[in-house]
Each structure stands twice: as structure tokens, then as C-alpha cells.
Amino acid sequence: MVNKASAPPAPKRSMSWNDPGVRSVVYQILVVGLVGFCVWYLVSNTLHNLSVRNISTGFGFLHREAGFAIGESVIAYSPADTYGRAIWVGILNTLRVSIVGIILATFFGTLLGMARLSKNWLLSRVAGAYIELMRNIPLLLQLFFWYAIITEVMPGPRDALNPVPGVFLSNRGLKLPTLQGDAIDWILGGFALALIAIPFLARWARKRQESTGRIFPLGRASLALFVIFPVAGWLAGGASLAVEYPVFKGFNFSGGISISPEFAALLAGLVIYTTAFVAEVVRSGIQAVNRGQWEAAESLGLPRGRVLNLVILPQALRVIVPPMTSQYLNLTKNSSLAVAIGYPDIVSVVNTTLNQTGQAIEGILIIMAAYLTVSLSISIFMNWYNKRIALVER
Numbered sequence: 001m002v003n004k005a006s007a008p009p010a011p012k013r014s015m016s017w018n019d020p021g022v023r024s025v026v027y028q029i030l031v032v033g034l035v036g037f038c039v040w041y042l043v044s045n046t047l048h049n050l051s052v053r054n055i056s057t058g059f060g061f062l063h064r065e066a067g068f069a070i071g072e073s074v075i076a077y078s079p080a081d082t083y084g085r086a087i088w089v090g091i092l093n094t095l096r097v098s099i100v101g102i103i104l105a106t107f108f109g110t111l112l113g114m115a116r117l118s119k120n121w122l123l124s125r126v127a128g129a130y131i132e133l134m135r136n137i138p139l140l141l142q143l144f145f146w147y148a149i150i151t152e153v154m155p156g157p158r159d160a161l162n163p164v165p166g167v168f169l170s171n172r173g174l175k176l177p178t179l180q181g182d183a184i185d186w187i188l189g190g191f192a193l194a195l196i197a198i199p200f201l202a203r204w205a206r207k208r209q210e211s212t213g214r215i216f217p218l219g220r221a222s223l224a225l226f227v228i229f230p231v232a233g234w235l236a237g238g239a240s241l242a243v244e245y246p247v248f249k250g251f252n253f254s255g256g257i258s259i260s261p262e263f264a265a266l267l268a269g270l271v272i273y274t275t276a277f278v279a280e281v282v283r284s285g286i287q288a289v290n291r292g293q294w295e296a297a298e299s300l301g302l303p304r305g306r307v308l309n310l311v312i313l314p315q316a317l318r319v320i321v322p323p324m325t326s327q328y329l330n331l332t333k334n335s336s337l338a339v340a341i342g343y344p345d346i347v348s349v350v351n352t353t354l355n356q357t358g359q360a361i362e363g364i365l366i367i368m369a370a371y372l373t374v375s376l377s378i379s380i381f382m383n384w385y386n387k388r389i390a391l392v393e394r
Contacts, residue, residue, distance in 0.1 A: 046361070061357045062087070068352055070344045072260050083353050090349030091370050097263065097345070098332045098374070101270040105331060106324075108271065109278025114308070116283045127279070134276035140337055142273055147265035147341045157252050166245045166256070174259040175246035183237025190233030194225040201225070215310075262343035266335065274331045281327060285320035286312055317389050325382040329375050336371070346370050 017023060050057055062084035069079050074092040077085060115127040134142075151171050155161065160170035168175040179187075205216035234241060246256030289312050297307040338345040347367055354363035 050361075057359075057362070059359075059362055061353075061359050061362070064357075066353070066356075068356070070349065071342070072263065072344065083357070086349050086353065087346065087366060090344060090346035093343070093349075094332075094335055094338075094345040094370070095374065097266055097270065097338070097343070098335050101267055101274065101331050101335070102328050104267075104271045105274040105278050105327070109275045110282050112275060112279035113282025113286065116279060117286060131276045131279050134273055135280075137273075139269060139273045139334055140340060143265060143269040143337055143341050146268045146272075147261065150261040150265055157248060160248070160253075166243075168246055168248075168253060171261065172252060172258075173261045174264055175253045176257045176259070177243050177245045178255075178257040179241060180244045181237075181241040183234045183240045186233035186237035187230045187241070188233075190229035190231070191226065193233075194222075194229040197225055197229075198222050260343075262338070262341050265341055266338050266343045270331055270334060273334075274327055277327050277330070278324065281320055281323045282316075284323075285316035288319045289315045314389075318386075321382060321386045321389065325379060325386075328378050328382065332374055332378065333371060 047057065063082055065079075066081055066083045066086040067079050068086070070077055070086060070089055072093070073089040074096055075089060077089050112127050112130065115123050116131065118124045118127070150173070154169060154171040157168075157170045157172050160168040160172075160175075162168055166177040201221060202218055205218050205221075208214065208216055244255050246253040246258075286308075293311055293315065294307060297311040298304075302310070335345060336347045339348045339351065342348070350363045350367050354360045357363075
């Protein structure tokens with residue numbers, strides 16, 4: 001054991017230019033000062049030019065009446081609402097298509113990536129052809145293609161396709177049945193409660209398997225929770241629930257829920273395009289797992305599905321998650337192409353706003369802040385998940 005009293009004293013740092021630490025601090029101060037000066041110059045010069053041209057600045061216009069309609073919105077909106085609420089509607093529309101797109105692209109991309117590695121020659125080649133085709137066609141062209149298919153090729157509402165009872169597909173979009181009744185909120189609360197309970201159940205199942213070696217049927221239990229909790233909510237809400245089907249009246253359908261052609265085309269384009277990239281991420285992650293892991297698991301008599309689910313995918317996730325984060329960010333940012341087919345996302349709504357108010361700089365800053373916030377939120381969540389599944393070194 002080293003005696004602290006006999007330890008040599010730490011050398012004193014001299015404030016000399018020959019000291020690398022001193023030079024690094026000085027360089028960093030100079031760089032920060034230079035960046036700050038550039039920002040100050042750009043802002044002051046912009047404000048001066050706007051003042052000379054009598055152009056008002058600031059975000060006060062957000063409280064004025066918008067005066068324009070928005071085709072579809074998640075929340076209630078009318079032209080009498082403010083510009084701020086209109087922009088909020090655009091943000092929610094962007095989040096809606098991004099979240100649904102991420103979920104669907106992850107699901108289909110994972111299936112396609114595993115199909116790419118299938119021992120079935122036909123399935124593997126079809127998956128490979130899809131990946132190469134979709135990755136090499138620009139997304140904007142795909143959006144135009146799907147929008148043209150829906151609006152030009154699909155029949156009118158009177159001759160709408162009816163593949164399933166209560167479901168109608170026409171050039172006005174997709175019409176689906178919807179639920180009506182006082183128990184809707186209780187049922188949604190049951191679904192939310194099931195989503196909260198499943199991670200805790202998965203954690204308990206993992207600890208149980210580690211201690212006893214017995215595998216808990218987590219998939220079937222999760223499905224059971226998604227049935228039991230909503231049914232309990234339905235009963236708690238007075239068992240008041242009815243199905244409203246869309247009915248053709250006049251020149252269009254009434255009742256039910258409607259998915260617009262713009263939303264359908266945008267979602268289809270984003271999912272079909274991103275699925276090809278996600279499939280390659282999944283394929284590379286699975287192939288990154290050592291072949292010996294397959295052989296060791298198969299030697300225990302496990303079927304191929306169990307090997308993939310219990311042995312390969314948990315290890316592949318550590319390779320898959322970082323590039324998958326990039327694909328989620330790409331899908332979110334690619335949703336800004338919605339303006340090309342008329343979907344009222346944040347870019348479309350802000351463009352209308354700045355055309356009416358002339359607040360171009362503020363409008364661009366709002367768009368940048370919205371996408372920056374969403375992208376950073378996705379990155380923070382995925383980085384947290386990546387650290388959670390990372391191997392802990394001893």
C-alpha cells in the first residue's frame with residue numbers, strides 16, 4: 001500500500017504557451033468567440049435589413065386568425081382558429097404519419113429481412129428483388145406513383161371496391177367502420193394499460209427464466225392482456241358500444257372513419273421505401289451473429305423459429321439498433337415530401353402561413369425546430385434502448 005505522505009507532489013501547471021493544455025483552452029475560447037461573432041453578425045444584419053424594408057419580425061402572428069382551412073387534422077380546427085393552432089395541427093399530422101410509418105416499416109422490414117435469408121430460393125430472390133427495386137427509385141417518384149394510383153386508377157365512390165364488408169376503397173380514399181359509444185374512452189384506457197403492463201410482465205418473465213429456466217409464454221400473455229383490459233374497460237363503461245359502417249349517400253360516403261388519398265399515398269410511399277432499407281439492416285444484423293450460435297442452438301434440438309427468436313435476434317439487436325435509428329430519422333424527415341401530394345403536414349401548413357403573413361424567417365425556424373425536436377426525441381429514445389440492451393463488461 002502506497003503511503004499518501006510519501007507520494008510525490010503533483011507538478012504545478014505553468015501558464016506557458018508551450019503547455020498543450022493552455023493552448024487547447026485558448027483555441028477553444030477563440031473558436032467559440034468566432035462562432036458567437038458570426039451568429040451575432042448574421043442576426044443583427046438580418047434584423048437591420050428587415051427594419052429598412054419595414055418588414056415586421058417576431059412570433060406575434062401566431063395569435064392572429066389563420067383564415068384558411070386544413071383538409072384533415074387530428075384535433076378540432078377551423079379557419080377561425082389562430083396560426084399557432086394551425087401549425088400545431090401540421091405538427092400532429094406529421095407525427096401521425098411518422099409514428100404509423102415507423103411501426104409498419106419496422107414490422108414489414110423485419111419480415112423482409114428474414115425472408116432475404118430464407119433457405120427457400122424463390123422467397124429469398126423475391127425479397128432481394130424488392131429491396132433492390134425500391135431502394136433505387138426516388139421516394140418522391142414513389143409518392144407520385146401511389147397518389148396517381150389512388151386518385152386516377154381507383155373507381156369513384158359509387159363503384160368503390162368492397163374487399164371486406166364495411167371497407168370501401170375509392171379515389172376518395174379508404175373508408176372503414178368505426179366504434180361509437182360511451183365506452184370508447186374506457187376501451188382505449190384498457191389498451192393503454194395493457195401497453196404499460198407488458199414491459200413489466202416481460203421483465204418478470206425474464207427474471208423467472210433466469211432463476212428457474214422455464215420459458216414464460218410472453219406472446220400469448222401479451223395478447224391476453226390486449227383482450228382482457230379493453231373488455232374490462234368496455235364493461236366498466238357500461239357496455240355501451242356500437243359499430244358505425246360507412247354508407248354511400250349522394251356523391252360520397254358518410255359515417256365510419258375516412259383515410260384521405262393524400263395520407264394513404266404518403267404512408268404507402270414512406271413504408272414501402274423505408275421497408276427496403278430496414279430489411280437490409282435486419283439482414284446485416286442477423287448475419288453479424290457468429291454461425292456457431294446457430295449451430296449450438298440447433299444442436300440442442302430447438303426449431304429454427306425458436307433459435308431465431310431466443311438466440312439470434314437478441315444478439316443481432318445490438319448491431320441492428322444504431323442503423324435502425326438512422327432509418328427512423330430518415331422516415332420522419334422524408335415525411336416533409338408530403339407537400340408534393342397535398343398532405344397538410346408541418347411544411348405545408350407553415351408554407352401557407354408564411355405566404356399569408358410574410359414571416360418567412362419565423363416560419364422556417366418553426367419547421368426547423370419541429371423536425372429538430374422530433375429527431376432528437378427519437379435519437380434519445382433509441383440511444384437509451386441501445387444502452388439498455390448493450391453487453392455489460394465486467
